[in-house]
Amino acid sequence: MAKTPGCLYIAHMKDGPMIRIRLPGGAVTADQLRAVAALAGDLGSGLIDLTNRANLQVRGLHDITFDVLKTHLGGAGLLPKAAWADRIRNIVADPLDGRDPDALCDTRGLVEALDAAIQARPALKSLSSEVGFVVDNGGASGVAGLAHDIGLVAERAASGIRFRLTLAGTPTELVASEETAPLLAIAAARAAIALAAEAQSPLPRGLAAYGVGAKTWKQPTAAAVRLALALGGPYENRIRRLIKTVPVETIVERLEDFAEIPLERAAVADPLPVFDPSIGIVPEARSGFVSCGLGVPVGRLDVATTRHLAALADRHGDGTLRLAPWHAVFLPSVRTDAAEALLAEADRLGFVVDPAFVRIRLYACSGVEGCRGGRLHTKENGRAVFAAVAKTLGDAPLPEPLTIHVSGCIKGCAHRQQSDILALERNASYDVFENAAPGTEPPPDRHRGSASAETLPDLVADLARARFDRNAAE
Numbered sequence: 001m002a003k004t005p006g007c008l009y010i011a012h013m014k015d016g017p018m019i020r021i022r023l024p025g026g027a028v029t030a031d032q033l034r035a036v037a038a039l040a041g042d043l044g045s046g047l048i049d050l051t052n053r054a055n056l057q058v059r060g061l062h063d064i065t066f067d068v069l070k071t072h073l074g075g076a077g078l079l080p081k082a083a084w085a086d087r088i089r090n091i092v093a094d095p096l097d098g099r100d101p102d103a104l105c106d107t108r109g110l111v112e113a114l115d116a117a118i119q120a121r122p123a124l125k126s127l128s129s130e131v132g133f134v135v136d137n138g139g140a141s142g143v144a145g146l147a148h149d150i151g152l153v154a155e156r157a158a159s160g161i162r163f164r165l166t167l168a169g170t171p172t173e174l175v176a177s178e179e180t181a182p183l184l185a186i187a188a189a190r191a192a193i194a195l196a197a198e199a200q201s202p203l204p205r206g207l208a209a210y211g212v213g214a215k216t217w218k219q220p221t222a223a224a225v226r227l228a229l230a231l232g233g234p235y236e237n238r239i240r241r242l243i244k245t246v247p248v249e250t251i252v253e254r255l256e257d258f259a260e261i262p263l264e265r266a267a268v269a270d271p272l273p274v275f276d277p278s279i280g281i282v283p284e285a286r287s288g289f290v291s292c293g294l295g296v297p298v299g300r301l302d303v304a305t306t307r308h309l310a311a312l313a314d315r316h317g318d319g320t321l322r323l324a325p326w327h328a329v330f331l332p333s334v335r336t337d338a339a340e341a342l343l344a345e346a347d348r349l350g351f352v353v354d355p356a357f358v359r360i361r362l363y364a365c366s367g368v369e370g371c372r373g374g375r376l377h378t379k380e381n382g383r384a385v386f387a388a389v390a391k392t393l394g395d396a397p398l399p400e401p402l403t404i405h406v407s408g409c410i411k412g413c414a415h416r417q418q419s420d421i422l423a424l425e426r427n428a429s430y431d432v433f434e435n436a437a438p439g440t441e442p443p444p445d446r447h448r449g450s451a452s453a454e455t456l457p458d459l460v461a462d463l464a465r466a467r468f469d470r471n472a473a474e
Helices: 030-043 066-074 083-088 108-119 182-200 205-213 220-232 248-258 301-314 336-348 355-359 380-391 456-473
Strands: 011-014 016-023 027-029 047-050 056-058 091-093 133-135 150-157 160-167 171-176 280-283 288-297 300-302 320-324 329-336 361-364 402-407 419-426 427-435 449-451
Touching: 027 030, 030 047, 030 056, 030 066, 030 301, 030 361, 083 108, 083 288, 091 108, 108 133, 108 182, 108 380, 150 171, 150 182, 160 182, 160 248, 171 182, 171 248, 182 248, 248 301, 248 456, 280 336, 288 336, 300 301, 301 320, 301 336, 329 336, 361 380, 380 402, 380 419, 380 456, 419 456, 427 456, 449 456
Parallel strands: 091 133, 133 150, 361 402, 402 419
Antiparallel strands: 011 016, 016 056, 027 320, 047 056, 047 300, 150 160, 160 171, 280 288, 288 329, 320 329, 419 427, 427 449
């Protein structure tokens, strides 16, 4: 994908224009889901993808214009207030937020405040659309354990709950209250923009150094230089990549130039939370109610199932839903005595309700339907692989989740990190590797065989079983 899509930034794919609807924290209402389903059904291919950051993509659009998008999405409250900020509102949060009895606090308001703060600062215009924010409430899900660029993680302090700033998964000494935490995250983003500009700007290096190095950010000349650098991009300001050449400590130092609040520091005492996703019936803090998590294999929905989701939320919950960054959807505020009936209905609709779903993390790109470089039906093949592996492993207790990536090309758009098992399309078949990542040619010693689309599920299932047996024997 050449350019990251948004609501108002249309990506032209093989199956037609595609948009990505960002839902900060994964929050969406039943009525908003119906609006998305209407857009996909009336003007699209009928396919809707749930992304790794708990956003929604509508594929195969036709006769689409900005006015049409505004009509369909604007009335549903799905458009950003600042159009320029459309693609940088990448905020992941715990889908159980506000209901998890183990959470330290409810961060739904913080997510909204961070989203508003991003949209209120045009200086972030050149921020990479791949930059990801995460807000962790200290609950069981541990979303701060997900790969991210800028994180705000709740922790206990003598004065109450505070939030620690993390950069590319590294805790820093900077902390803030819930009210000021969004400004701390904004300062980190601005520091990343400035440091990237300093290193890569076509402007004279001395000018760039002055712009980011001046001790007083309000100094008129320094402010003007910073504005030019911020709006003049693009530069590689995604912190997960920036730290390859710029230490986290340097980002923290430069952050002070952009802080809109007095900075508070506290020694790092605890590691980041461990990512621990769930589905199925999850108890809520409120007695007599639960949240019901439904797994969405390979993140693929259609119009009918999306409308059914909205109906389930209205009928059994409070009309709201939370999308999870592990291809799942949570329906909160379900009465405990209605939960089993809801899961049974969801199972009939094709959702996965077995909590074991989270043990097998399967990623698959759009494949031949959506990518000009694709030649195989990777989503369909991924579903078959998931079913085969789930059947083979049964209830076997995995020491850690098994990651499987079915990729239509070496780019690996669906999952760029290393996977336990990588199925890579080659000449209309798959080469299968263990412990490999896309992006570069996997080492030959990790190759485990080749398979057609039809034989891929059995090969991957055999590899998964062999991995389990090896782990059990150790």
